[in-house]
Amino acid sequence: MKLIKTIAAAAALCGLTAAIPAFAQSKTIYIGMNGGPMEKAYTSQVLPDFEKANDVKVVVVPGTSSDILAKLLANKTNPQIHVVFLDDGVMARAVSMGVCKKLDDAPVLKELYPFARMKDDMGAGVQLGMTGIAYNTKLFKEKGWAPPTSWLDFADPKYKGKVVFQSASSSTFGLHGFLEINRLWGGSEQNVEPGFTKWQSTVGPNVVEYIPNSAKISEMVQTGEAGLFPLTPTGVGDLQDKGIPVAYVSPKEGPVLLLVDLCVVNNNPDPQLAQKLAQFLLSAPAQTKAAIAGKQIPTNRLATMPASMQQSLGNLDDLVKKVNVVDWDVINAHRAQWDARWNSQIER
Structure with a gap:
């Protein structure tokens, strides 16, 4: 009898031990995206639904789009990241460098705004943004200024010393602002001479500081240094949540389309699960959350x-008809020369 009990106990222990690896086999999948508010929103409200439905852990690898692309290029043949979010300009570079795998054909792709589908479905927009004009509502009230209405307001002499501009060589917001002002002066992505030629005598004198990204804007608004700067509705909303007195304006000439695109990373360890995550993130329920x-x-x-959000943005279907779209293939072909010229001529 004692022997039987011993055998039974051993069998039970073996069964328990066998169960442990099965439990531990729950997969982990990695996604690269911006840290801060975006990471918090997805980890708290969006990704848990996918984790629960697929018995998987989704781990965010935070970083700027350029940082994430650098990681992917450094491990191109054996990437550990499955899906990435990248700003559209960086995503265009990623696709051209063979980093992305074509998205599987799925019904969710047909639910997207047409401009959100990249060529050959090598990626797709997961978040819509529009670079427009943000302004310091407290400062404007004190000065008795009406809200800005045009990209050319950045060149209005009354804003001397109150414009903060993100560097066009390091920030998509700054580049968008520069290209829109260049466009209004008769230029285009193929011709940036008007922008570079006229900048120092128009916008330049108004700029109190060129900043590499938007992180410093919060502080500069509170000190009264920043009165006017390029930004998106989402960026403005993040500042408002912190009690910063700012508002967003869609310029009369139109804001600039800014997409955060996703792509499935080529050669990733689990392409089937990565495609499933991509489709989930593009779905209406995930984007609503x-x-x-x-x-x-x-x-x-x-x-x-x-x-x-609806009150602030208005009808989204109408709004997307007014956005200006830049040609990232042309921009990326000339970006190195533009960056060098910006750094030596504008921010010298």
Whole structure:
């Protein structure tokens, strides 16, 4: 009898031991995206639904788009990241460098705004942004200034010493602002001479500081240094949540389309699961939650936004008809020369 009990106990222990690896086999999948508000919104409200439905852990690898692309290029043949979010300009470079794998054909792709589908479905927009004009509402009230209305307001002499401009060589917001002002002076992506020629005598005198990214804007608004600067509705919403007195304006000439695109990383360890995650993130339920949690503007036409976002942005279908679209293939072909010229001529 004692022997039987011993055998039974051993068998039970073996069964328990066998169960442990099965439990531990729950997969981990990695996604690269911006840290801060975006990471918080996705980790708190969006990704848990995918984890629960697929018995998988999704780990965010935070970083700027350029940082994430650098990681992918350094491990191109054996990447550990499965899916990435990149700003559209950086994503165009990533696709051209063979980093991305074509998205599987799926019904969710047909739910996206047409401009959110990249050529050959090598990626797709997961968040819609628009670079427009943000302004310091407290300062404007004190000065008795009406809200700005045009990209050319950055050249208005009354704003001397109150314009903060992100560096066009390191920031998409700064580059968008420069290209739109260049366009209004008769230029284009193929011709940036008007922008570089006229900048120092128009916008330049108004700029109190060129900043590499938007991180410093919060502080500069509170000190009264920043009165006017390029930014997106989501960026403005993040500042408002912190009690910073700012507002967003869509310029009369139109804001600039700014997409955060996703792509499935080529050669990733689990392409099937990566495709499944990509489709989930493009879905209406996921994008609705991202809008609620982090003011992420959806690219899926079936997703909904909170009432506060709808009130601030207006009808999204109408708004997307007014956005200006830049040609990233042309920009990336000339970006190195532009960056060098900006750094030596504008920020010298």
